[in-house]
Amino acid sequence: MDYKNCMLCPRKCGVDRRNAKGFCGMPDKLFAAKAYLHLWEEPCISGETGSGTVFFTGCNLRCVYCQNRKIAEGREGFEITSKRLGEIFLELQDKGANNINLVTPTHYVPHIISALDKVKDKLKIPVVYNCGGYESTDTLKKLEGYIDIYLPDFKYCDSRLAKRYSNAEDYPEIVKSALNEMVRQTGSCQFDKNGIIQKGVIVRHLVLPGFLQNSKEVIEYLYKKYGNGIFMSIMNQYTPLEYVKDYPEINRKLTEKEYDEIIDFAAGIGVENAFIQEGGTVSESFIPIFDGEGIIK
Numbered sequence: 001m002d003y004k005n006c007m008l009c010p011r012k013c014g015v016d017r018r019n020a021k022g023f024c025g026m027p028d029k030l031f032a033a034k035a036y037l038h039l040w041e042e043p044c045i046s047g048e049t050g051s052g053t054v055f056f057t058g059c060n061l062r063c064v065y066c067q068n069r070k071i072a073e074g075r076e077g078f079e080i081t082s083k084r085l086g087e088i089f090l091e092l093q094d095k096g097a098n099n100i101n102l103v104t105p106t107h108y109v110p111h112i113i114s115a116l117d118k119v120k121d122k123l124k125i126p127v128v129y130n131c132g133g134y135e136s137t138d139t140l141k142k143l144e145g146y147i148d149i150y151l152p153d154f155k156y157c158d159s160r161l162a163k164r165y166s167n168a169e170d171y172p173e174i175v176k177s178a179l180n181e182m183v184r185q186t187g188s189c190q191f192d193k194n195g196i197i198q199k200g201v202i203v204r205h206l207v208l209p210g211f212l213q214n215s216k217e218v219i220e221y222l223y224k225k226y227g228n229g230i231f232m233s234i235m236n237q238y239t240p241l242e243y244v245k246d247y248p249e250i251n252r253k254l255t256e257k258e259y260d261e262i263i264d265f266a267a268g269i270g271v272e273n274a275f276i277q278e279g280g281t282v283s284e285s286f287i288p289i290f291d292g293e294g295i296i297k
Contacts (some may be wrong), residue, residue, distance in 0.1 A: 009024070032080055041101065045128065047195070050096070054101065070290060140181045153206065176221075204232075215234075234262060
């Protein structure tokens, strides 16, 4: 598994990233924009000391409403080696991180495996694979034994929305297959005595304004398929940035009434293992500054 004839994600670009860039926008070199203790993840991930979060540059989805668009498009980030990435993991552990949180890692899986191999005897905290859900099951299988916690999005059950906002019409079928593999690898969620997750799958769903039926279908699918074997994270933090001005139907905030309807729906069908958000999450202040913190020595 390498970057020659790259097939790491469902885009299956097949490009030689040594000489060209795939849909992810990145070459075969590893780029990251920030590594720090992140306190704004789900409570069982951040805890009180924070999640050791590494933001990678590039993305295989690049949704039109992305809050991290600057790094998703490859405009910010610093080149590092697999050796340096492994050092970053240990530095975050030394700072008290509850876990190593790999954000948008899909297109760098070979580098990540190499980094983890280099520090496996010293790294004592779980590794989180924080992704958009648009994953190749073949690539995920290569990660078995390396990843303790999967934190994927499940953005759409509606392929029309997937095509319009993420240029991925096949997203619904892809994410369902990917989730099956993630759950197979980790099993049910396990927590330590402090409530910090050690193993399992937490599926995030960002509620889009005006598309409540899509959200209901996502939640219903997850509950019928996995019951309370997984956790859901139902998010209200959609922030309409300047990039969505050409998409007027989502160029507004989610209303409190809309979010309440989705939470009531989840509770009504029996969902128990879910994180919800309460007020104050729709803000550009929640978007990190990608300044190379923790990346460059």
